[in-house]
Amino acid sequence: MATEQAERLVGEAEEDAQRITSEASAKAESTVEEAAGQAHEALTGARTRADEIEQQARAAAEALDAETVQRSAALTTEITERRAELIGALESERDELRGKVDQLRSFEDRYRQSLTSQLQAHLESLAGRSEPDEAPELLSEPDGPSATPRLDALLNDQH
Template sequence: MRLTPADVHNVAFSKPPIGKRGYNEDEVDQFLDFVEAELARLLEENTELKQRVEDLEGDLSQARSSSTPAPREEEAPAPTQAFSAAPAPAYSEPAAPAAPAAPVGEDHHVRAAKVLSLAQDTADRLTANATTESEALLSDARGRADAMIGDARSKSEAMLTDARQRSEAILADSQTRAETTTRQAQEKADALQADAERKHTEIMGTINQQRSVLEGRIEQLKTFEREYRTRLKTYLESQLEELQQRGSAAPVDNARSGGDAFSSDPGNGGFTNSGGFSKPSN
């Protein structure tokens, strides 16, 4: 496949994705314009050389056709013999006397052949040079394009690797922070629960202690009530028996004596301590 200026002009490189680096688009376009102009110049020069070769071939053909002599039939072999002997002039001396007419046609043919050969050599050399130069330019352009693509690929891979490493680092940091926050919250919850259980235990202990104290106080009051009732009953029975023994001889004295022994005492449940019992202390 031949490379033409149109191919160079119409070539289009894909732009790198957003966020990735690439070569300067203006520099790439400038280099492609240079390659296009140089390739067009070489092709134009090659075309001109081909045209010159065609013109020289036409001139040679015209010279050959115009320089063909019209001798007699017996003199026709002389030019061929003279042309074949032209490279070695030493052997042309024994030629026939009619030979002086032959060098004119021979020299013309030789010069035309030399011109054609020189033109052909020049055209071949220029064509080869143009081909070599165009191939060198094309190879250089391909090399630069491959280098640009390789560099862009390397940079994109490096950026992708860096982005992946950063995302992994951010994810790891987020996980670490989440675990730390969860652990701290769990520790606070455990501390609050332990404190609540401790306070509950303390409160329940205080309540149980107070209940025990109150139960003990209640038992004391119950005991006092039983003892008080018993002593009061005993006292009343003894007083009644004493009254019965005294009889009705001295009702006034008995009433007075009974009133003194069983007098009212607001601080001792309404009775005196003459009976031998008292309230328990608080």
């Protein structure tokens, strides 16, 4: 009986060992499967999140690119308008200055003509007269003895 009991105990121990081993194997497989499932879920979640981030980044880049193109077009339009305004203002100023130059040239011509005619009139009025309007009486006196003989001598030396 002792051997039977020992064999029975050994059998029970072997059954318990097998059961414990099987339970441990099943638990290990379950844990490995659960870990694999969690890893798969984490990987899938990470990929999904990476795809979302990539899509957001692409959308932001496209929006930034569109905004840059729009701002560039707006600046180009503004520069073109400003250039046209400046050129128009400069052309207007140039035309105004040309008008003033033409007025000054016309004034100069009229002034020269007026001055020339006035000078010619003065020359003509002087050409007819070689003597002043009022001659001193001394000139009308006959040549006789002079009251200033020394002065007469000096004047005769010069002639």
